[in-house]
Amino acid sequence: MPSLFDPIQFGNFSLQNRVVMAPLTRNRAGPGRTPTPLMATYYAQRSSAGLIVSEASQISAEGQGYLDTPGIYSSEQVLGWRKTTNAVHAAGGKIVIQLWHVGRISHVSLQPGGQPPVSSTSRKAVANTFTVNGFEPVSAPRALRTDEMPRLVDDYRKAARNALDAGFDGVEVHCANGYLLEQFLRDSINDRTDAYGGSLENRTRLPLQVLKAIADEIGPGRTGIRMSPVTPVNDAGQDSDALGLFNYFVERLAAMNLSFVHVIEGATGGSRLDVPFDFAELRDRFLSGSKSGAWIVNNGYDRAMAMEAIASDSADLVAFGRAFISNPDLVSRLRQNLPLAPLDASTLYGGGAAGYTDYPMFEMVPEVG
Numbered sequence: 001m002p003s004l005f006d007p008i009q010f011g012n013f014s015l016q017n018r019v020v021m022a023p024l025t026r027n028r029a030g031p032g033r034t035p036t037p038l039m040a041t042y043y044a045q046r047s048s049a050g051l052i053v054s055e056a057s058q059i060s061a062e063g064q065g066y067l068d069t070p071g072i073y074s075s076e077q078v079l080g081w082r083k084t085t086n087a088v089h090a091a092g093g094k095i096v097i098q099l100w101h102v103g104r105i106s107h108v109s110l111q112p113g114g115q116p117p118v119s120s121t122s123r124k125a126v127a128n129t130f131t132v133n134g135f136e137p138v139s140a141p142r143a144l145r146t147d148e149m150p151r152l153v154d155d156y157r158k159a160a161r162n163a164l165d166a167g168f169d170g171v172e173v174h175c176a177n178g179y180l181l182e183q184f185l186r187d188s189i190n191d192r193t194d195a196y197g198g199s200l201e202n203r204t205r206l207p208l209q210v211l212k213a214i215a216d217e218i219g220p221g222r223t224g225i226r227m228s229p230v231t232p233v234n235d236a237g238q239d240s241d242a243l244g245l246f247n248y249f250v251e252r253l254a255a256m257n258l259s260f261v262h263v264i265e266g267a268t269g270g271s272r273l274d275v276p277f278d279f280a281e282l283r284d285r286f287l288s289g290s291k292s293g294a295w296i297v298n299n300g301y302d303r304a305m306a307m308e309a310i311a312s313d314s315a316d317l318v319a320f321g322r323a324f325i326s327n328p329d330l331v332s333r334l335r336q337n338l339p340l341a342p343l344d345a346s347t348l349y350g351g352g353a354a355g356y357t358d359y360p361m362f363e364m365v366p367e368v369g
């Protein structure tokens with residue numbers, strides 16, 4: 001029976017264990033949305049994870065939706081990220097970058113030329129973003145024209161190429177949490193009447209074109225995807241047939257031989273059970289169609305749940321988000337069943353080293369007497 005702490009191989013990846021650091025936006029990029037040396041320190045501290053998925057990183061200036069998130073579209077950003085990938089590799093870890101386009105979850109103050117953000121729809125989300133003024137409501141979007149789709153696909157392709165130039169081991173395409181690609185998938189958001197709206201084939205068209213372009217560019221074995229079939233975050237209303245949509249989608253991803261699917265079970269960071277959904281069926285469809293793909297699960301896992309998921313073969317890897325923020329040595333704590341440190345919510349977004357690189361490794365308290 002495999003354990004959470006056993007090595008694993010899939011796609012182009014060969015990992016030291018099955019604990020994944022989930023992507024975590026921390027809003028600490030420097031001028032030009034460039035990754036900083038402090039970010040390299042933060043990721044290197046967490047490099048005992050089998051795989052790190054970086055914080056979401058915009059593929060273009062238009063893809064940004066929050067203050068000070070890093071990009072992967074300029075040469076300065078590629079150089080900045082190289083410090084992180086070098087530091088993680090020197091410490092024996094593996095890291096992929098999460099490729100992000102927020103779509104309508106943005107604000108004009110963060111968009112090039114103060115333009116409206118773009119989406120599958122012109123309907124505004126009921127959601128907040130984080131700007132120079134703190135949290136504020138997102139702006140009304142502009143619906144993308146059909147003739148803009150090739151440009152978008154190309155932005156993703158270039159970002160994936162940049163990721164390899166920056167030394168990443170691969171990419172995870174962010175197709176979750178109500179951002180651009182999910183704005184195309186769900187019929188609760190996508191109200192288009194062109195070839196990118198309506199039928200399952202049409203709503204999955206842009207995400208599949210993006211995945212195909214990236215897989216052609218860097219290889220399917222280095223390409224993974226994150227999805228959140230029933231999350232309500234960022235005003236992502238439920239699809240009228242979520243299981244039908246995502247079953248259709250993963251079958252096509254499996255046929256491309258993508259290296260992994262990383263699934264958020266339930267409401268991101270919240271209830272795992274609000275909306276019934278057959279995640280096991282989704283996993284079976286992906287794994288039965290894929291040559292060497294892996295299934296990563298996330299959302300509210302603790303040690304016992306993670307160990308059980310691996311032992312019962314319901315997942316190949318388990319991703320931890322919040323626990324990795326305050327426990328840089330999470331793998332060792334899980335292995336030895338040591339207590340986990342709580343996180344400080346006031347230092348999550350923005351700022352410097354405090355609440356970022358200053359969480360200590362576990363220290364045994366010597367017994368007195």
Ligand SMILES: Cc1cc2nc3c(=O)[nH]c(=O)nc-3n(C[C@H](O)[C@H](O)[C@H](O)COP(=O)(O)O)c2cc1C
Nearest residue numbers: 022023024025055056269299300301320321322348
């Ligand atoms: C501070 C913070 C930032 C996050 N940033 C991202 C992100 O950039 N991309 C993403 O897909 N999910 C993001 N998430 C969601 C987490 O990856 C994860 O799905 C969620 O925290 C549930 O996992 P957990 O219960 O192990 O924390 C973020 C969550 C938190 C708390």
